[in-house]
Amino acid sequence: MAGGSAGRSGKGGYLKLVVGGGASEGGAAQGGSPATAAAGSDPTAIDPRAAGFPESHAAPWLRACRKLEGAGYGDPVVRAYRRASLACAPLVGPGAAVDLADAVSAVTIKAGREAGQGLSDAAVNAAHRAKTPQLFLSWVNLMQRLAALAPESIGAVLERTDLLLGELGVSGLDSWAMAGIRAGGNDPARRRAFFTMADPEAERWFHRETGEVAFLEVERRMRAYLASLFDVHLPLIEAPAHLPPARRRRTSFNPAMIQVPGAYPGYRGEQAVDIYRAALAHVGAHLRYSRERFPVGALKPVQVAVVSLIEDARVETLAIREFPGLLRVWLPFHIAQSTGVTTAPSLFARLARALIDPDFTDIDGWVRKGRDLFQAHQGALEDPAMSRHIGNLLGNDLGQMRVQFNAKSHIVEPPYRDDNAGLWHFDDDMMEEAESELATEAFSLREQDGDTDPPDREREEETRPDEPMGRAAPDETAAEREGWLLGRYPEYDYVSGMEREEWARVLGFDPPDGDGARADAVLARRRVEVDRISALVRSSRVSRARRMKRQPEGETLDLDACIEAMTDLRGGDSPDPRVYQTMQRRDRDLSVQVLLDVSQSTADRLPGRGDTILDMEREATLMLAHAMAAMNDPFAIAAFASNGREEVRYLPIKRFEEPFDRACRGRLFGLQAGLSTRMGAALRHGARDLAGAGTYRRLLMVVTDGEPADIDCPDATYLVEDARRAVQSIAHSGIDVFCIALGDADEQVLGRVFGRRNMARIDKISRLPEKLPLVYLRMTA
Template sequence: MASHADLLNAGRWDDEWKSAHERIDQAGYGDLVASAYRQRGPELADIVGLEPVLRLGRAVSEFAIRTDKRTTSILPDSAVAVAELLYRPDAVIEWLLIVENAAKAAPSAVVVLLENSAKILDRVDLAGFKAFVSMGLAIGRRHPERQAAFFKMEDPEARRFFDVEEGADRYAALQGTLRPYLRAVWGIEPPMQVAAPDMPEPMRRRVGFGGGGIRMPPSFAGFDGEESRRIYRAAVAHVGAHHHYTEQLFPVGALKPFQLAVISVIEDARVERLAIRELPGLAELWLPFHVAKPGGPPLATALLARLARALIDGDYRDPDGWIEKGRTLFEQAADFDLSDQSLSRTIGGLLGNDLGQMRIRFDAKGYVVQPAYRDDNIGIWDFGDAAEPAIEMQDIVEGARVEQQQRDDGKPDDEAEDINDSEAVGKVSLNRDASEGILVARYPEYDYLVRKDRTEWCSVREHRVPEKPADAIILAEKAHADISSKLANMIRAARTGRTERLRRQADGDVIDMDACIDAAISSRMNVAPDFRVYSRYERRSRDLSVLILLDVSNSTDDAVQGGSRKVLDVERVSTALLSSTIAGLGDKFALAAFCSDTREDVRYFRIKDFAEPYDLRTKMRLAGLDSGMSTRLGTAIRHAAEDLSRQRSYRRLLLVVTDGEPSDIDVDDERYLVEDARVAVHSVNQKGIDTFCVALGSDAPSYADRIFGRKGATTVTRVEQLPSHLPAIFHRLTR
């Protein structure tokens, strides 16, 4: 490439270069800005030519108007750093346009973006950079206080963005150094293997050990560069501490999942305290990852993370009485003898009983140990006959579930009186029964901020529906027999089969040429011709499959607006009336329900499959539905559509019955799940599946129209309104 001296002497380019300098000098931006452009301009020209330098001059003027002198003076430095990565004039110019737009939208935060542009582009391409900036600007509009942290790549959403964009196996780059490190610290060198792709997500996110080996996550979400190296070292050092100080496995017995978690936190703290006594430098390795803080909602996961910090960080103070009790008990034991492993069982048992008395919800399947470097704790427990002893890494138990035992009175343990754990009888089994909530599928989720799907982002787990007496449903069907009759007439009138050509008609849309020829022949033979010489197209048969998808989230436990009945009760009766009507007409249909507890646990309940009859058992399952959790609608729609797509019917209808706007506890952006559901509906429609929403409540226009379209949703507050609202559905099917 030519030197910048050659470029600067190249006729008109030389004139434009001088003109750019003059504009900046005369604009009064100050010596800091002018000298930065004068110094960095030739360097930029050496890398990508003079055109980006001239474009930089215009960008400097724009920045000087929008921001301050310091931010403007940083722009030339950033441009040179970016050029060294992109190395194309057009790419550098596009980068300048992106940061100019950012300066217009977020003048106070763009300085952070400039300082980190090279770091960002070192991890993603220019398209990814543009998506990252768009996401940061959108977050800044909702949460201005988070914008700088986002552009620094410190905000959780920024970390999640890079996790999705990179999809990198960071363990692969570090595995060559981890075994020597573990040998140097603890004198052991067990085999290590990355977690298999089909393992449960919580196990892929944490280190695990057992059977003489160590299972490593492909990456730790939110940690990169030097932090990634440090957390992998912290993780294997922690496993080494267990190897030295956890001398025997703890028997599971009849312990409940939250008791296992509390005892594991105490044992983690015990082995780390002993390790730090022997190797004080480990404290500096582990402590930075303990970032839990006091306050927030009383969630079991948060309390356990705060307890973990309280037991390793002497300067940490927490006002919660349960955490202070744990610290006091642990310190008393530490003053006496930490080498006794049974103290973890004793202290953990006491704290676990207290946690149970507090009635704080603990999601055993979704629980992920905090802080991130600690292992998943499966390796310190003896699950009895649940699994054969593991020898190879691939034989390590993929997940263990403590089955809730029932007392003679039929009450589950968590409703019975607290008893001594050692006197109870427990049972452990592998979680492989689909009816108990097995992971059956993963689906993408659309992120409207970056306009991309997050691949395999949400996990669907199918659960068995408990059966309860269906007397109320049977009585409701009898009480509303008149509604069923109206619905039957309406559905019967809808021609939902393929169009057929009817020939030799007295009137019609087109001429039937065969009939015309026959009529002409008859006329010439002096035989009275048949004047039915038209043909037309009609739907004369029925060929329809329907899947009714019910929202059973926590909000369905509330009363329908303007009435006294619960939303779920209205859903049950409405569904029962539709089901009995459709079954009477012979159409194929299925019933399902859903709710969610974060993206890792979208729960799907099969009430009736297409091949099953609509009978008493189906009604008992319908009666067995309970309200709970959240509404991740887009994922449920995608999963239901998979069932429908396997039906060979000419028309397929997904009828969604819901009462509230999509939401979940791991999403704080009100628009995020609405946009995902809208994209899910669009993708389902492209597969030839019709979608329609019956919204139970007055909020429907705010979200249902956005998701399903104005003609794809209707609002119902009483079952008596169904006959007047559902014609829109069947009109759509006969278009």
């Protein structure tokens, strides 16, 4: 890629360039000065002032060159710096060019000589993009951080510098790079997959940083749109990253599924939503009106392409007859003009517009013939054979016109139309293999969408409120066979100061069935504590304070009663002495969501006892739940653990609408310890469940024995700050969050997450069942 080239190469082409990559060879072409060309020689033989360095920076530049020479990094590294610094000085200033030397040294130490040389080569492109010393040095600092955090991946980023900066800018590149670091965690292979775009997450986050709308953001709306328009309920899947770029940029379908681009490059905001709507409406039209696939037979590739174009127009015409508003959905994307070079792609786009836009005129004879043939067959639109008939004629004409057609590079236009693979019975082995892969993915999706799913999965889809703190999603991926998708939630990165939307995935899991008799035995053994907790709960009043007027005593005067009393006195009557008013809570108006940490550490046994931390969590929760159930308080219980951001396990034990019966008690005592503690995602999902409770007071109570941590987070502060951000967001929505810290849990860390006033520490875990009621009263005071 030439250093000075634009970031895009046509709409949608830049992602291909990202994957292909390539910085300019040394970047010398960017500078072009004689001093730059001679920069491979001894720097003392170069006059830095002639290369754009003022007198004040000439000596520092020479010292920087000698410092790199003396460090033993090798001639290629030193020569690359000389060349790059001389080219960068006129663009971003001599000071920034000199400072680049320290970054080259740091990157070489962290990631090797090749990376150090690559930094210099990429710096020329970065200088052209940045244009100011501040932005240029921000990019340099980012590369230093990336070399320290992901030395195996810095080369892939440097190769794509011109494109990445052109699309994302420095701040967007910073955000995208930090997303890659977080996604890869401690795994160099996963980090490299992200930065080389082999990981679909990288492309998804790239689109997000460019402002493009990812399919994930509109999937639920598009499912509903397709179902309501054409009664189509096929699984929608995002195009896999391993497909060729051309196949990822268009929709595709078969009888089992619909494949959708992860994003439409160049389309942002509502325009992106519009093209997804247009694309799925077009596929829906095919599914309704293209009843059987065409056999390829002896057709040439150009004839296949033209027949497909006519079939696209046929099904759209039929759909517009049934739903006239679809013309407004499709027509804005037909932008071909009747002028320009006569090539196959140009003629195809012009014909496509001529067949849908009645106001479009074209002087080309081939386009006019196509429109005339199509109009002549309006009475035969119900018969797909007309598409093959017209397409054959027009395809033969193109052959006689000697118009070149490259089937391998052909991409259907306009971009909302599908790749036409679903219209044909191809004999090509590669196509059959590709369709087999897609069918396998579709089968996996259908397997999860089937009737064998737990009934609560449907409830999660139906009762999902629109909460700002996270977007719940239907079960749409074949992620874990045991679990089902409950929602995708953001995570806060304290380094970049931003929330990454839909970063953590919460999966629902059915808790193992336990023995309800064990719970009954605990209630019998702890009858005294159970009765005491019940009495305390009954005595508490949690509701809106109501004004009680005409009271014999109170905090303030009841003005109405005072006026009446004075009237009585003046009339000679005895006044009513109840002239006060007070605020009282007369009943209970509280809902509670209890979240139990069941990570591996809760399997630890208590000193001198055979009980585990989890045993005490079960017993304490059982006793409190028993009392709240007796008072008919709405409450729910769930447990959580995690195995990385893609698998935050959420185990519902009791939902708000369920009775706390023997089955719930059995699930509580069937809990098993394991995995890690990704607390933020669990808090956000628990709050989403609690948000729908129509009570005055809503309380989210977390019981944990440790601070947030997970296997893919080497940065101990990251998940702590994310959980803190989650607590703040939940509190702003009107939900109180309280933590009960057990045993050796880090009080300072949990105090930062929840706030000192919103947590209680119980050192002696064996006393949790008797301490919990006091904590509960403190929370509901």
